[in-house]
Amino acid sequence: MTARPEHDAVTILQSARLRRTAPRIAVLESLLASDGPLTQEQITAHIGPRGPNRVTVYRILESFVAAGVVRQAFLRDRAQHYELAHCCPRHRVHPHFTCTQCGKTCCLPEVDLPMPAAPVNGFLVSRQRVEWEGLCPSCRQSPAAD
Amino acid sequence: MTARPEHDAVTILQSARLRRTAPRIAVLESLLASDGPLTQEQITAHIGPRGPNRVTVYRILESFVAAGVVRQAFLRDRAQHYELAHCCPRHRVHPHFTCTQCGKTCCLPEVDLPMPAAPVNGFLVSRQRVEWEGLCPSCRQSPAAD
């Protein structure tokens, strides 16, 4: 279950010097179990009815972002999507792909998009965010269903 | 003032078969006068106190997007930013640059970022959005003030 220490909720909390509370462990485990960024609403739904208050989830995510454990991946439908930060460096985040057919969003951490090192038209780029839209592998094979 | 017909509010409305009303002309002229995407709030502020109701501005922008005259450029601080669509094709939108110092966002229409033609890891990309962050030309020269 707990293969690498980076993928264990309690280990992540300890190395980030964050208090080990039930709500924090639950939020971390939701993010660890997901294959893509999640909203507060999705995290709360994943934890279940006995989980923490939604305000608590927001505050936990805020503290995780401050500690560098979690990153704000992107904003969609006016809702912030959060993901674990241990997969890629801060300033060159991997592209995120959203399927126009099934609506699922995936991380593409193995894709390395070059970021301009020299200024472009006088603009010095230090951080880039790329969002892709199109058809995911499974929707390309079966265009009707998911 | 009205150099090219593409840059004239009334002409844009006529060629899009949209009714020529004072609120629509005012919204179009705000976008024409701006060098970057605008929010409803910014458009309303630009028009002034005698301008249309904010709900009307939202509905006008909605109809412009449906007619292909305006595009939803990006979402920032939970607010949608709109820009005129006549500057670049639908599926390969130019990158938008936001300065971390002065906060201004600029369009970079002359920058042509390649979009993957072949599927990446099985994902067929049909639309891409790129956001850049860093220092704008004027903030690079005078790091303290704008």
Add this chain to the structure above:
DNA sequence: TTTTTATGTGCAACTCAGTTGCGAAAAGAG
């Protein structure tokens, strides 16, 4: 272990961008 203290949590109320319903106004057709 028990006590103490700093930090985390739950609840209610709030903010703010955007939406909806509906009656009034006005653009364009005839």
Add this chain to the structure above:
DNA sequence: CTCTTTTCGCAACTGAGTTGCACATAAAAA
């Protein structure tokens, strides 16, 4: 000018995220 259709203004609503404050609890100190 009259009629029809679309647009507009207002009020109320929605939903994500925030804030203030009292209470709970993890971790440090005794």
